[in-house]
Amino acid sequence: MSKTITLSLILYTFMTVVGCTLSDHEAPVSVTWHINVPDINKSNNIEQKFVIKNISNTIIDGDWSIFYSQFPMKSYLQQSSMAKVEQVKGTFHRISPNKNYTLLNPGDSIVLIINGRGEVPGYSMQPEGVYWINGSKGSTPLPIKFHNHPIPFLFSQNERANQIYKENQRIEKAILDTSMIEVIPAVKHATYAPSVLNLANSIHIIAHPDFHIETSILKNKLSTLYGITDDSLSTVQLRIDYLHQKKNAVNEEYYELDVANNKIQLLATTPHGIFNGMQTFLSLLKGQESPYTIQSVFIQDYPDFSYRGHMQDVARNFIELSDLKKLIDILSSYKLNVFRFHFSDDEGWRLQIPGLEELTEIASHRGHTYNESECLYPAYNGDFDYQSKTSGNGFYSRDEFIDLLRYAADRHVAIIPEIESPGHARAAIVAMKARYKKYQDTDPIKAHEYLLHDIHDTSQYVSAQGYSDNVMNVAMPSTYRFMKKVIQEIQLMYKEAGVPLRSIHIGGDEVAEGAWKGSPICKNFMLEHNMTDVQELSDYFIMRIVDFLKEQNIPFSGWQEIAAGHDKDFDRYLSENALGISCWKASPHSHSDELVYQFANKGYPVILCNASNFYFDLAYDKHPNEPGHNWNGYVDESKSFSLLPYSIYRSIRNRQVEKEKTRLTEQGRKNIKGVESALWSETIRNFEQVEYYLFPKIMGLSERGWHASPQWENITGIHEQYTYEKDLSFYYQRISQKEIPYWEKMEVNYRLPFPGLYIDNDGILFANSSIKGGQIRYTTDGTEPTLHSKLWNKPVKCNSNEIKAKLFVGKKQSVTISITNSHLQSEASEANIIYTNANQLQLLGKATMEGSFFHRIDTVRYKDLPKSFFFNDTATTEIYTLSLHDALPILKARWTIPNKRQNTNMTPIMQKGLDLYIKKEGEWQYAGVGIPQGIHSTSTLAENMDTSEKDCILYLPLYDEITHLEIGVSSDAYLKKTKNPFKGKIIVYGSSITQGASASRPGLAYPSQLSRSSGYQFINMGLSGNGKMESSVAKMLAEIKNVDAFILDCIPNPTADEIRDRTIPFVKTIREKYPDIPVIFIQSVFREKGNVNKTVRHRVNEQNKAIEEQIEKLHKLGYKNLYLIKENHFLGTDHEGTVDGVHPNDLGFKRMVKEIQPVITNILHI
Secondary structure (H helix, E strand, O other): OOEEEEEEOOEHHHHHOOOOOOOOOOOOOEEEEEEEEOOOOOOOOEEEEEEEEEEEOEEEOOOEEEEEEEEEEEEEHHHHHOOEEEEOOOOOOEEEOOOOOOOEEOOOOEEEEEEOOOOOOOHOOOOOEEEEOOOOOOOOOEEOOOEOOOOOOOOHHHHHHHHHHHHHHHHHOOOOOOOOOOOOOOOOOEEEHHHHHHHHEEEEEEHHHHHHHHHHHHHHHHHHHOOOOOOOOOEEEEEEEEEOOHHHHHOOOOOOEEOOOOOOOEEEEOOHHHHHHHHHHHHHOOOOOEEEEEEEEEEEEEEOOOEEHHHHHEEOOOOOOOHHHHHHHHHHHHOEEEEEEEEEEOOEEEEEEOOOHHHHOOOEOOOOOOOOOOOOOOOOOOOOOOOOOOOOOEEEEEHHHHHHHHHHHHOOOEEEEEEEOOOOOOHHHHHHHHEEEOOOOOOHHHHOOOOOOOOOOOOOOOOOOOOOOOOOOOOOOOHHHHHHHHHHHHHHHHHHHHHOOOOEEOOOOOOOOOOOOOOOHHHHEEEEEEEOOOHHHHHHHHHHHHHHHHHHOOOEEEHHHHOOOHHHHHHHHHHOOOOEEEEEEOOOOOHHHHHHHHHHOOOOOEOOOOOHHHHEEOOOOOOOOOOOOEEEOOOOHHHHHHHOOOOHHOOOOOOOOOOOOOOHHHHHHEEEEEEEEEEEEOOOOHHHHHHHHHHHHHHHHHHHHOOOOOOHOOHHHHHHHHHHHHHHHHHHHHHHHHHHHHHHOOOOOOOHHHHHEEOOOOEEEEEOOOOOEEEEEEEOOOOOOOOHHHHHHHOOOOOOOEEEEEEEOOOOEEEEEEEHHHHHHHHHOOOOEEEEEEEOOOOOOOOHHHHHHOOOOOOOOOOOOOOHHHHHHHOOOOEEEEEEEEOOEEEEEEEEEOOOOOOOOOHHHHHHHHEEEEEEOOOEEEEEEOOOOOOOOEEEEOOOOOOOOOOEEEEEOOOOOOEEEEEEEEEEEEEEEOOOOEEEEEEEEEEEHOOOOOOOOOHHOOOHHHHHHHHHEEEEEEEOOOOOOOHHHHHHHHHOOOOEEEEEEEOOOOOHHHHHHHHHHHHHHHHOOOOOOEEEOHHHHHHHHOOOOHHHHHHHHHHHHHHHHHHHHHHHHHOOOOOEEEEOOOOOOOOOOOOOOOOOOOHHHHHHHHHHHHHHHHHOOO
């Protein structure tokens, strides 16, 4: 009989690999991979399981390794056993036996469980390139039979299907007049005439010779896409010439297109303007078959931004030259004019540089290697053969790049090369290290000439992608020789191509903390140059490279990190010599979205590439079968469309804009120079995936680059939403009717959204899609929909439990969405459920029994409290206690809440849902949650339980007020009201941290944790956004009856001056009613933002200093029984204790309770 051995592992940074030898044989083991999320509320806490099975006929000894590539995660040790996992480099991992390994017999398995934090599981998160090495150096890599289990859905498919249905409904209702010109990007001005132009299979083109390149491209497109040839005998004439009314030209890309009767006239002042006009003319033909009809129209058109770009990462994974040309051709058809060529990164260098042959001989290939002397380690796709034709291998020769430059220039696309430096440079570092080893014995000067690392460097750091050796040493002269050599060779390529070099992007992003600190060369360099901070090394590097580019008359470009943290003189110098600063960080939680306008206001030319709108490698949707990352949410074509360059905080539409955000000045507005998308290739394995990510997402970029200020930018409220939805509807209309037919002709692998689904209370199935002209096919037997499945074209009665559906257009199909028929399920289950109104049960957590049943205080009586008190504190933090008796297969709840927006730093369960605890063996244990579904929710809290009597606590939402609640149990069970399970009455007054932001569930707010662990009642009086010791609040607290102690955790929100002004009067008010009971102040938690933000750190320090001073004064005034709990790393020292740098996560709250509970217990003697 085979046996299974289970173990859990932690990832270490370690390397043990062997030399390159290839074989087509298979390994003696198979590997099966499962992924699970133990707690749905912590979707980035992941459990992975590798099952390694001996499928051979021989015993496997302890000298073997399994290698695979997978995005790294932070993990912790659960238990040890027969094997271990090590992170070799970046995404490359190794599984090998540990010291406890015993022989693995045929048929036996080892189960490895890895727990850790990573991205929410999805299609792109699974292991790749799994292979086997048996024995020591020289062993042949063998491919492994790898099986992966389907990735689980971590969301309610019903809820997602319903949400998509509602969104599509709004788009349908906002349909615009279809007489508008249906092109992307939309034209600026169009004047229509009633006549039409009919175009069959020929046209007579008369063009000024200055526009011969553009005309040649136009003729080719007309012929290949639409079957229209240039014929001097044609009755339809197209004249292409200079615009003589030059005063009409708003900018150099302006054009006029006049379609009238059988004559078409295209005029512009530049070839670029002519090219733009040609794209509009071609777009008028999209979606039609011959003969073509064009309404007579006079168009005047031009872009708002001169920089409309796309960054394509070809370094992480390679793209063939022919595919790059296809991509540039399509992008130019949408009037994009910049292509940023990201050819170097940690995992690859893709451009031939004469004189630095190692860059492409070694750093353009990945495979199994002992010392990276022949190739880089595997990454991403994980293939072990460095000579195979995969996405990990390949480069562009000098001639190929020159050819690409000319090809792009003909289409008025400027290619901006990006040399990642000083970080993200591992491929170059490894290549120059190999060069060093090759020449160190025969030619030491040549060996050191371009070396990029200090061989004695002991710096310890980990980059964002998991590397500890990817930063150039900026104190070494050889680094600058390398950079200059690469720049000069690139210059020569542009010169030979006859194409202007508009800019060189020098990277500058994500240099890991800790780099250079262990380098003797850097330490000596800093001493010589009177530097005190390693940041000065980075500034020095930037200055040196910018200086050199300036000498060559080349403006530099860079990521936003280059523009951060400088004095005014440095800012001025950089801004004067920059073409563009690519601003990608736009997270509202860390306030990095403000940096965009701060840079622009300082004078930097800003290129907007917000990750939340324009990072196209983020998955379209959280559906697990959608490829892509999700570290910054999800990006679909509506997200890219929604960007507002001049109102950037509204670019994420479900987020409330904070009034105190940095505003764009008039001069700053002029410094917003353009927009740019980014497609990182970490999750890309072929060009079809490039197309899938880009189309239709990049339509939004095209639209916003041409129209920076849509109609809905300067209006608010309902009218803004209506105008936005009308514009969005027209956008989808153009994609459906014009662009999808064009992509079909161009053989583009575009993405289709899955349909929205909804089943009403009568079991009627409704379906819709934002894409028109497709077919929604569905099944009711659990099988996958195909083109032969049932066609949904009208509401239909469904009598099956599960419906699966897909959208089909031509040969393309969406991923499958599934919905359960809750109508059928609820008919059977609801009949056996008896509901009890919550008013009949024991309600805890109320400070006063007067007032509304669900309010902690009487909000009518205390009407003078701060407004935010009412906003937040009509939301309940109360708990129910009840007993369940006899048979109990199910416990349910149904409840009603207001229609409030979902806060971005909170889970829906914490803000709007329920949290059930059941007492077992004397301890309160988590038992289930009530998942909110909108204003009205019904949810099963627990089911299939044993029939014993159970004491239960049900925590209500921490933020949204419940207006109605019923608890349901099966008909053979009953509820009864019980006594309060907690002793005493301890009031905890404070800020949003006290209230519970950002716990994942209501029961994890720290006052609730204190109650369960101590047996005493801690009443949560946290006031999100407030808690500033106002006099009206002090009066209210003092009037609460039968209080045993006050805990005042109210230091995070008031300023230091407010603390000094208010503490003594606040305590005095409480002492007038409660002269003797303990009053415990808690200093503000250290806000994790303060780890990098000096202003935040100073504010917290001043707040804590101020309260300490005031407590000392109160003691001197004779106040007794007054205590202060000092901040002592409440949230830990690893900076992992918050969601957003301010509000604790579950880990932070757990640590906080661990720190403060012993002190509180000692003071209160509980």
